[in-house]
Amino acid sequence: MSQLALATSPRSVAERGDVAPNxxxxxxxxxxREAVTGFLFILPLFATVSLFMFYPIIRNTYLSFTETGVFxxxxxxxxxxxxxxxxxxxxxxxxxxxxxYALIGLLGIPLALIxxxxxxxxxxxxxxxxRVIYFLPVVVMPVAIGMIWRLLFNDDYGIINSILNxxxxxxxxxxxxxxxxxxxxxxxxxxxxxGFNVVLMLAGLQAVPRDVIEAAVLDGAGPIRQFFSVTVPIxxxxxxxxxxxxxxxxxxxxxLVFIMIGRNSPAIDDSQTIVYYFYEQGVVLLxxxxxxxxxxxxxxxxxxxxxxxxxLQKRWVHYGS
Amino acid sequence: MALDQxxxxxxxxxxxxxxxxxxxxxRIPPASHLGWTYVVLGLGAVMMLFPFAWQVLTSFKTLDEAxxxxxxxxxxxxxxxxxxxxxxxxxxxxxxxxSVVSVVVRSFFQVLLCSLxxxxxxxxxxxxxxxxxxxxxxxxxxxxxxxxxxxTEILKVFGWLNTVxxxxxxxxxxxxxxxxxxxxxxxxxSSLVEAAKIDGASHLRIWFSIMLPLARPGISxxxxxxxxxxxxxxLWPLLVNSDADKLNLxxxxxxxxxxxxxxxxxxxxxxVMAQLPMIIAFLILQKSFIQGIAFTGTK
Numbered sequence: 001m002s003q004l005a006l007a008t009s010p011r012s013v014a015e016r017g018d019v020a021p022n023x024x025x026x027x028x029x030x031x032x033r034e035a036v037t038g039f040l041f042i043l044p045l046f047a048t049v050s051l052f053m054f055y056p057i058i059r060n061t062y063l064s065f066t067e068t069g070v071f072x073x074x075x076x077x078x079x080x081x082x083x084x085x086x087x088x089x090x091x092x093x094x095x096x097x098x099x100x101y102a103l104i105g106l107l108g109i110p111l112a113l114i115x116x117x118x119x120x121x122x123x124x125x126x127x128x129x130x131r132v133i134y135f136l137p138v139v140v141m142p143v144a145i146g147m148i149w150r151l152l153f154n155d156d157y158g159i160i161n162s163i164l165n166x167x168x169x170x171x172x173x174x175x176x177x178x179x180x181x182x183x184x185x186x187x188x189x190x191x192x193x194x195g196f197n198v199v200l201m202l203a204g205l206q207a208v209p210r211d212v213i214e215a216a217v218l219d220g221a222g223p224i225r226q227f228f229s230v231t232v233p234i235x236x237x238x239x240x241x242x243x244x245x246x247x248x249x250x251x252x253x254x255x256l257v258f259i260m261i262g263r264n265s266p267a268i269d270d271s272q273t274i275v276y277y278f279y280e281q282g283v284v285l286l287x288x289x290x291x292x293x294x295x296x297x298x299x300x301x302x303x304x305x306x307x308x309x310x311x312l313q314k315r316w317v318h319y320g321s
Numbered sequence: 322m323a324l325d326q327x328x329x330x331x332x333x334x335x336x337x338x339x340x341x342x343x344x345x346x347x348r349i350p351p352a353s354h355l356g357w358t359y360v361v362l363g364l365g366a367v368m369m370l371f372p373f374a375w376q377v378l379t380s381f382k383t384l385d386e387a388x389x390x391x392x393x394x395x396x397x398x399x400x401x402x403x404x405x406x407x408x409x410x411x412x413x414x415x416x417x418x419x420s421v422v423s424v425v426v427r428s429f430f431q432v433l434l435c436s437l438x439x440x441x442x443x444x445x446x447x448x449x450x451x452x453x454x455x456x457x458x459x460x461x462x463x464x465x466x467x468x469x470x471x472x473t474e475i476l477k478v479f480g481w482l483n484t485v486x487x488x489x490x491x492x493x494x495x496x497x498x499x500x501x502x503x504x505x506x507x508x509x510x511s512s513l514v515e516a517a518k519i520d521g522a523s524h525l526r527i528w529f530s531i532m533l534p535l536a537r538p539g540i541s542x543x544x545x546x547x548x549x550x551x552x553x554x555x556l557w558p559l560l561v562n563s564d565a566d567k568l569n570l571x572x573x574x575x576x577x578x579x580x581x582x583x584x585x586x587x588x589x590x591x592x593v594m595a596q597l598p599m600i601i602a603f604l605i606l607q608k609s610f611i612q613g614i615a616f617t618g619t620k
Contacts, residue, residue, distance in 0.1 A: 031446070037524045038447030045438040046453070048494045053460050056471035063470060115365060118358045132607055133366045136373070139603040139610070141553040141571045144592035147578055148376045151585050157388045159375065195369070196614060203615035223354075252464055255555050259578055275466050275556070283560055288470050295466045302464050 063292035074289060081293035091294065093269055094277040095301075097182060101273065102250035104186030105193070109243050112194055116201035117227050131202070135195035142192065146259025149188045150175065153260070175260060178270035185256050185271055193249070197242050204238030205231065244309045251301055254279065274298050380404070380589035387585045400586065407577070407591035415566040416573035417598075423489045423551045423569055428544045430493035435543065436536065439502025440528045444514055454503075460496040469560055476561060487561050488569060492551055498543050501617060505539035506532055542613030545606075552599050570595045 064081055066074035085091050115134065119127055137145060152158050153174035161171040174184040208231055216230045232239070254275040261271050263280065272280070274294060282291025379387050380403055382396040407413065441447070442454050472491050473482065481487035509532065517527045533540070551569070558572035565573060574595045577588050603610050 034445055034524075035447035038441045038445035038450070041441035041445065041524070041528075042438045042453065045434040045494055045499060048434060049457070049460070049496065051475060052472060052491045052494065053463075053468055053496070054456075055475075056468035057463060059471035059474070060467050115362070118362055121355060121358055124355055124358060128607070130362050130366060131611065132604070133369050135603075135607075135611065136369060136600070138614075139549060139599045140373075140596045141555075141574070141592075141599070143553075143555055143571050143575045143578075144376075144596045145372075147574075147588045147592050148372045150578075150583075151379060151387075151589070152372060152375060154388075157390050157392070159392055162390070162392045191368070199611050199614045252466065258555065259575060262578070275464075278466055279556060279559075282470055292470055295464065295469075298464050299467055302462060306462055 060292050061296065063289055064296045066289045066292075068286065068288045068290075077289070081290050084290065085293055085297065090269060090272075091274075091277060091297075094272050094274045095297070097271060098251055098253065098273045098301075100182050101186050101189060101253050102247045104183070105189060105246040105250040106243060108190035108194060109197065109239065109246060111190070112197035112242065113201055113232070113239060115194070116198045116205055117231065119198070119202060120205045121223070131195075131199070134198050137192040138195045140192075142255035143259055145188065145192050146256045149184070149256075150260045153184050176265065176267045178267065181261065181267045181271040185253070185260060188256055188260070189250065189253060193246070197246065200242050200245075201235070201238060204235040208234050240309075240313065244305070247305050248302060251298060251305070274301075376589045377593060379585055380593050382586050384584055384586055403586045403590040404594065407587055407594065410587060411573050411576060411591065412566040413570075413573070413591070413594070416568055416570045417595075419485055419488060419566075419568065420552055420570040421598075422485065423492070424548045426489050427492045427551050428547045431495060431498045431543055431547045432540055434494050435498030436502045436533060436540070437528065438499045439504075440506055440524070440532060442499065442503045443506035444527075444532075445524065457496040457499055461500065466556070469557060472557075473561055483562050483564055483567055485567060488558055488567065491557065492547070492554075495547075497546070497617075501543055502536065502539055505536040509535055538609075538612065538616065541606075541609045542616050545610055545613040546617070548602070549599070 063074065065076060065078060067077045067080065068074050118124075119130055152160050155161065155171065155173045155175060158174070160174065164171060172180050174180050212230060212234065213226065216226045221229065252275050253273045257268075257272055257276045258279070261268050263284065274297065278291050278294045278298070281287045281294060378394065378396065381399040381401070382393065382403075383398075383400055386393045386396055442450065468491065476482050476487045476490065479487075479490075481490065513531055513535075514527055517531055522530075553571050554569060555571050555575060558569050559575075562568055562572075565576060568576070574588075574591050577584075577591050
């Protein structure tokens with residue numbers, strides 16, 4: 001949005017830096033007063049951010065090198081927690097599961113793209129109604145969504161299995177089978193974020209210049225060809241951004257596992273995520289040093305994704321002039 | 322497409338460019354072209370709505386009806402008392418109150434702190450400006466789970482563990498909010514600020530009386546994000562508070578989901594009531610919700 005706005009407004013605040021140094025208001029005292037004002041303006045924010053974010057990052061890193069005592073104190077143990085992590089099969093499973101959810105999340109991207117493409121067709125009626133319906137799960141709390149799907153996916157009396165039985169297929173143990181549980185949670189994650197992705201894709205589609213599409217129509221491209229050969233390459237930056245957002249948010253899945261599976265389920269090891277394992281260790285078992293090391297791994301994975309994003313962005317994505 | 326058709330289309334396009342608008346029949350194909358579009362979108366819409374319909378139906382069933390095989394679709398008798406039971410099984414109104422207070426207090430501070438800082442980063446010149454801004458950008462990449470354990474330690478020092486202020490406090494700022502507000506202020510014409518300065522207005526005045534009113538779409542996007550995040554937040558409330566009446570609705574609702582015996586009608590009734598305020602807000606303010614998401618996505 002900002003890029004658009006910047007491009008269209010003839011002279012924006014951003015260009016103020018170019019104001020000639022001898023113009024009025026650029027004297028030494030005025031500049032100093034402006035700097036003081038600037039610091040005062042950012043002070044409340046930075047005080048709060050330092051307390052609740054900058055310091056916690058440092059503190060969490062420190063905690064990950066300590067062991068938590070029975071009464072809460074911590075002693076420095078160097079890399080012990082990380083060595084423990086590497087040898088912990090539950091942690092490896094959590095990393096694997098989190099990765100699988102991210103993969104399933106990526107499979108939802110083409111789906112969101114197609115729905116956005118259909119919603120963007122000229123002459124479509126009920127467009128805003130459709131948009132509201134697809135967006136609805138985004139505003140519903142994940143706890144409620146987890147509860148609903150836990151009922152729908154129930155092994156014994158869920159409606160999904162009874163539909164399967166009606167059409168002659170056998171029941172699937174959606175919430176206890178080690179393979180099915182990944183699909184069930186991955187599916188719900190895609191379902192509940194689909195509308196969010198559709199809205200982002202639609203915003204990208206609506207920025208596609210009309211004349212490009214018209215030129216394709218004149219050249220005889222049908223609607224499907226038009227969409228995949230002309231529109232999709234143009235909005236590839238949007239598709240890429242939505243993919244990155246999807247992967248990063250998949251890395252943080254917690255709520256659905258917490259509600260749909262729960263710690264007493266035998267399927268918890270097969271379905272838990274990094275953040276769920278952090279909760280289990282840090283909150284339930286009060287092993288804060290270990291939990292701190294677990295989220296440090298999450299930070300490292302997020303940084304890897306971000307680094308990959310920067311590299312791929314240059315190679316794959318087509319940016320217009 | 323045959324050549325003559327193409328020529329007709331090209332001519333219409335030319336006429337459109339001359340007349341300043343395309344002829345209607347060229348822009349909007351007849352509805353019959355969209356048949357499959359409606360079918361696919363309609364099926365998708367059913368997939369999106371069915372779970373909620375099932376949730377509402379289940380919330381009116383008896384426990385026996387909810388878990389009977391073969392499936393019971395309609396409750397024999399609509400059990401309105403499931404809703405009453407959900408209101409008393411958890412301190413529902415305390416939790417609702419906590420959720421509402423969280424949204425209001427957090428939104429107020431987010432808008433205040435982030436727009437002040439956003440204004441400074443967009444308009445003012447001061448030393449280390451870029452460095453400080455990069456520090457904020459870096460924070461946006463850090464998963465928030467990293468903060469949670471140290472945040473509970475800090476609140477313990479304040480004596481805010483297991484209190485409503487503790488539930489609210491860490492959410493009153495975000496790096497994202499600063500970034501969003503800065504983008505809005507950057508897009509405004511600099512002549513506004515210059516003119517106000519010549520008239521002798523202070524930066525505080527310019528921020529409050531000129532920039533804030535103009536940044537309303539940005540402010541509403543920030544409030545919507547804060548509200549959605551607060552309303553749906555689960556992990557932090559579970560970490561910081563243990564008394565049921567100090568939880569928000571989201572975490573409070575999660576306590577209804579037992580591990581062994583699951584009273585689905587009770588859970589569904591509680592969930593319907595907990596999700597309803599946000600759904601109503603969304604239906605009333607759809608445009609702002611969807612624009613807000615679209616803005617932030619294309620930052």
